[in-house]
Amino acid sequence: MSRRKKKSLFTRKKISKPKYTMGIPTDSEWKTMPNFASFIVADEEGEEHTFSIQETAFILPEGVLPDKMHHPTAYWIGRIKQIRARNDEDVWALVQWYWSPQEVNSVIKSFDVSGCGQYERIMSDYYDYVSTASFCDHAAVMRYDERSIGQEVFDSDDFYCRYDLEYRARKILPNVTRSACCCGVSYNPDRDPVMHFCPRPACRAAYHQECLQRPTQRLDPAARARKFIESWPDTDEQLSIEDVVGSQQCRKRRKRPEYAISDPLEQFPEELVKAAQQQIVKGVQAGGVVGNVKAVVAARQLIYCSLLEGSSLPTDWKDKVDVEAAIPPKRKSSPVFVCPQCQSLI
Template sequence: MPRRRRGRFTPKKTTKSHGGDPASPTEAEWRSMTEFGSFVVRDEEDVEHIFRKGDDATVLPYKAIVGEELPLHKYWVARIKEIRAKGEDEVWARVQWHWSGHEVAGTIKSFHGASCGNYERIYSDHFDYVSSSAFDAVVHVHKFFETNPNQPYIGKDEFYTRYTFEYKARIINPRPGSGTCVCEEPYSPDDTMGLMHFCPRPSCRHAYHQKCLLAEFKDPESSMTRSLRLLASSPDSDETIVLEDLISSEPPKKKRRGRPAKKSLDPIGVSLEDLLKGMPSGLVLVAQQPIVRGAAFSAGGVSGNVQAVLHARNMVYAALSGTPIPDDWEDNVDIDRAIVRVPGRKPIPAFVCPKCGGAI
């Protein structure tokens, strides 16, 4: 496993977004080099950092010098596809680049790079050879699927990708703004003024800008029923769930093994209100939250509270049917990241989905 001390990376052309190192091997030289599965970079404190084939990694950008302060989102990001070396002193990686939104906008004039977040990267079909001396750290680039009701949490300072970029064809997939708001403008994760509301129903699964919903999609129902209307919006049904119909007419089955759950409810003859009061208050509160994302809701990160809220709703549905709430329910429902708080703002208005009319 060859080793290489980090140094300065100076690509050939300043006008090119990535690559162009004049010292990089030719195709013929590359084929003659010895292949490896990983390489090691020693930092200034002589600590070794291992980079492996298949890793996503940050790369020092043009003219960057080791030791100078550089925000993490300013680094280039690449996936290591192959590693080869000439002896022990010259190690190169063939990489596939993750471009930033602004870099793509420099190639596709119609693409609005400002709609991409600082930590957003667009996975391209653009390859280069990069010296091992240019690599900084292994990172994880999350996949962000805007319409996925089970989208895992992505923090606001974590790398993520939602588009792919065909460099020569100048094509972005999926088309930014497709499958989203009525305005067809894409979600801008770093926009601190905006929120988007997500409808989880199978035939919808779209997110809508709050500013677009304000015009004609306010919920006409009484605010007294708002929390129950949100709770009745399920990711598994296009119809509004009738919560009372979920209440079981049979006693809950006892667990045969293990410790019984702390919150085991007997729903027979008990009202919906009483059953909800008998569940963990934090769980019910999360289940009744609107599903939102956007920088104005900072606790939600990039992806918002979609996964946590839907986990909570499904556990409440199961509990109404007589299934005990697991002791470890908080492992799947992060209350702090799920409850919608927007400092300095008025309470979030009640909206309906423009497509299905359900509460969102």
């Protein structure tokens, strides 16, 4: 897997007293100022950094010294929407802010900060004119859709955004409870060691281990592995592997082939089956912030589709399933639970 280049904040050139004295532009003045597509900030070494419209940046908060490197979470983060200038030295950007969970909590008291990680930011519809003298570096904020089965992974020190803030309406979208655990508390990637994800279309939620029940019947490892595969991401029906094969034979009005395979899973490469059998988990002790959702789901989907259609596996199946990401080398196996909503094994 290719790792993205790590963000590295640069130390800004010491800013001598700002040369501009006119202050923040008013809305009416803004309309009269000429537009630009980008602006340049020089760092201490004299290296120039170009910031363009639609890019996201770290911005020095008021009262924080510019000539020292701070922890990335100490900076404000915003997206550049417009760039205008009074003159060469007095350049401004219209910035759409990412808010910290604490800032959101200051306007929406019901917003639970404990359910957010330190790298979480909330995209707001709140804008300001910001002097380009306050821009520190490029930032990246990953979109994180917790219900998505295709969510790309990111690192534990990447900024991410699950929610949007409608400032005037004091509203958070999507509704926090939509993706929260059954206990009502959201997943906090800095705190929650293992969350179990149910990929069923009607569920698509992750649960804290301590909020889950163990299965009533004891299952041997082989039966358990099959049950995991049968938590199909493509259907809410409780279909066994054999049921899926059977429905295909029914539809095609075909008799069972004479060389009936004893186990339908035998036709698939071992590593694909192994990927599909994994528990879908995420958390600090379970493979990272996003976990193995996408990889395991892709493996189960390939098996489901192939069994349902009676077709063979696409030759490029390895491009669709990141087997390594599905089965992290050092994961301790965690206990098995049932989904509180659909009772599938998770």
